[in-house]
């Protein structure tokens with residue numbers, strides 16, 4: 211191959227793909243993609259109607275079955291993750307529940323992690339057991355334990371790395387190999403890393419799911435989900451999605467396309483902010499511990515270097531000395547970091563983990579999920595690192611003090 215060949219034949223980088231990769235789907239020469247809000251499409255004649263109704267995943271039949279605006283987003287995300295096909299859903303939980311219902315039946319064994327996104331934990335430990343699915347939870351850092359559990363006849367393996375809110379990692383390659391050996395389907399929630407920092411399919415994982423509400427959308431203005439995998443598996447999950455009906459609307463699919471264009475820029479900035487903040491917090495006397503896979507002190511830093519690329523994500527967890535009350539004062543004292551759930555958008559957010567889950571988990575379940583009373587999750591946005599660090603510093607200064615009396 212000549213140098214010129216090499217330049218033209220190399221696959222486009224993520225940045226270029228996300229700007230140009232769906233242009234071939236345009237019916238016209240507009241730069242911005244069109245929105246197709248129509249819930250149904252007309253057929254020209256009886257023959258075309260029969261074709262529309264019978265062809266799986268027809269994008270111009272009825273929007274619960276597919277839609278051209280959804281399809282553009284799915285096309286980009288499938289290529290970004292290195293998968294053959296993708297299915298858009300109305301939310302991340304829509305993606306995870308439709309995947310599970312599409313692939314499981316009564317009697318099946320699921321191996322999942324002790325620490326997951328709350329909705330995922332509920333799905334696998336409360337909802338699916340009502341339909342005869344058994345779930346075994348294993349500490350994700352215990353690779354040997356995961357591999358052994360998968361070997362007990364697992365049908366589906368659910369992983370999430372880095373996990374919420376502990377920032378513990380799962381060894382994707384080891385889990386994928388164990389799942390293959392056991393004839394199980396492996397599913398990875400790649401929301402926290404984003405495809406910019408981690409591509410689970412490259413590690414041998416079968417199916418990737420995202421809450422596209424987070425980094426993929428990136429502006430805290432939409433709720434969406436996506437499932438990526440091989441064409442046959444995605445078609446099975448699509449069959450279930452036509453029944454479950456967690457359908458992404460065309461306007462939100464369009465907003466998602468808009469957000470996707472800048473994903474690599476936003477993630478690079480969030481990565482840099484998170485690393486700078488993690489290093490600052492690690493040296494602060496009011497801080498007991500910082501959980502961030504990019505820090506040398508993270509117990510799985512070597513695994514992070516192996517399976518993540520170009521950065522370690524924008525989310526970190528910090529343990530404030532003194533537990534619940536000082537952590538609550540820290541969050542209350544923040545000015546730029548907003549006290550709100552979600553992550554992956556342009557603005558930085560902070561969540562007091564124990565406060566968030568107090569209504570849902572008892573103390574024992576919180577310990578199992580790794581939620582300590584003093585733990586605060588920081589989701590870094592794209593502001594200037596120095597400004598965010600100054601905000602954290604002034605809030606930490608107040609942690610030791612009694613709350614100010616109301617004025």
Ligand SMILES: *Cc1c(COP(=O)(O)O)cnc(C)c1O
Pocket residue numbers: 301302303304327329370374399401402420421422423424433434435
């Ligand atoms: C937010 C989130 C979900 C759920 O996504 P929704 O879009 O809120 O339904 C699932 N997994 C992870 C890791 C998340 O952060």
